[in-house]
Amino acid sequence: EAQVTQNPRYLITVTGKKLTVTCSQNMNHEYMSWYRQDPGLGLRQIYYSMNVEVTDKGDVPEGYKVSRKEKRNFPLILESPSPNQTSLYFCASSLGPGTASYGYTFGSGTRLTVV
Amino acid sequence: GENVEQHPSTLSVQEGDSAVIKCTYSDSASNYFPWYKQELGKRPQLIIDIRSNVGEKKDQRIAVTLNKTAKHFSLHITETQPEDSAVYFCAASQPAKTSYDKVIFGPGTSLSVIP
Numbered sequence: 673e674a675q676v677t678q679n680p681r682y683l684i685t686v687t688g689k690k691l692t693v694t695c696s697q698n699m700n701h702e703y704m705s706w707y708r709q710d711p712g713l714g715l716r717q718i719y720y721s722m723n724v725e726v727t728d729k730g731d732v733p734e735g736y737k738v739s740r741k742e743k744r745n746f747p748l749i750l751e752s753p754s755p756n757q758t759s760l761y762f763c764a765s766s767l768g769p770g771t772a773s774y775g776y777t778f779g780s781g782t783r784l785t786v787v
Numbered sequence: 788g789e790n791v792e793q794h795p796s797t798l799s800v801q802e803g804d805s806a807v808i809k810c811t812y813s814d815s816a817s818n819y820f821p822w823y824k825q826e827l828g829k830r831p832q833l834i835i836d837i838r839s840n841v842g843e844k845k846d847q848r849i850a851v852t853l854n855k856t857a858k859h860f861s862l863h864i865t866e867t868q869p870e871d872s873a874v875y876f877c878a879a880s881q882p883a884k885t886s887y888d889k890v891i892f893g894p895g896t897s898l899s900v901i902p
Contacts, residue, residue, distance in 0.1 A: 714876060714894040715831070762830060775821050775833040776890075 674699045678763050678779035685753055685786055693748045693782045695763030703766040704746040705730070705776070706738065708759040715762070721746055753786040760784075789814040791879050793893030800867050801901050808896045810877035811859040819880040820853060820860045825895075826873045835862070867900045874898070 676697045685691055697704065705720040707730075717730030721740040735757055737749040746765075750757060760783050764776040790813040800806045810820075821836035837844045837851045837860065844851050848867075853860040864871055877893040 712894065715892040717890070775836055776823075776831070778830040778832070780830050 674777070676763055676765050676777050676779040678761075678782050681780060681782060683782060683784050685784070687754055687786055688752045691750050691753060691784075693750075693761060693763075693784070695746045695748065695779055696744050697746075697763075697765040697777070698744065699765060699767075699777065700743065701765035701767055701777075702743065704740070705764050705766075706736070706746070706748050707762045707764060708732065709762060709781075710759050718748070718761075750784075753784075755786050758784060758786050789817060789879055789881055789889065789891040791877060791891045791893040793877055793896055795896060796894065797897045797899075799899045799901060802867060802869060804867055806864045806867050806871070806898055806900075808862045808875055808877070808898070809859060810861070810879075810893050811857075812879040812891075813858065814879070814881050815855075815858060817879040817881040820851070821878050821880070821890075822851060822862050823876045823878070823892075824873045825876065831876060864898075867898075869900050869902050872898055872900045 679694045702723045706718040707715045709715050716732045718736050719730055719738040721727045724740055724743050727738050727740055740746055760781055762781050763779040766776050767774040793810045818839035822834050823831035824834045825831040835846050835849050835851050837853050848865050850863045874895045874897050876895050878890050880890045
């Protein structure tokens with residue numbers, strides 16, 4: 673089944689403790705992206721990647737890191753989480769190359785709480 | 788940069804009635820307009836999309852119209868059913884200034900279909 677797999681689904685952590693949210697897709701998509709969803713703000717892009725070893729900032733990249741060492745994986749790293757990063761996070765992939773104009777397939781989401 | 792507005796923010800309709808959600812975009816270069824449905828606690832899912840060379844597209848009970856001159860596009864759901872209750876997001880994608888198409892989401896519309 674074609675899908676984007678995110679883990680974990682739920683995570684509660686403390687301020688400053690490094691964490692990684694994993695994302696993997698099995699559709700051979702070149703383009704992958706991370707979004708955060710907050711009430712009233714919709715979906716805001718954090719980082720995206722057009723291909724292996726090619727990443728760039730979205731609209732709200734502060735406090736986040738990503739890497740794209742393999743085509744299928746695109747982990748989101750919070751080096752020192754803060755309470756304002758409490759949010760619902762979605763990984764998404766799209767048929768490339770270099771374009772998101774084929775629609776996204778979203779992962780199931782990660783609800784992160786930073787206390 | 789691109790800005791996408793979406794109205795209304797909430798919408799309640801009786802089962803069997805039609806629902807219309809409207810979005811406007813600011814950048815005339817945008818050329819791809821997807822719509823996503825997000826049921827409570829689930830991931831957004833692509834339900835229909837339209838490209839700038841098309842004025843209307845239908846898929847069973849849902850349709851999307853695009854007015855490039857006015858820079859707005861709309862989602863129409865006919866014969867609404869309780870399972871249509873969800874948050875709907877519109878988005879606009881513009882051709883890349885580099886090699887990446889940027890996708891901007893609207894803030895979402897919460898649709899409730901009353902049985």
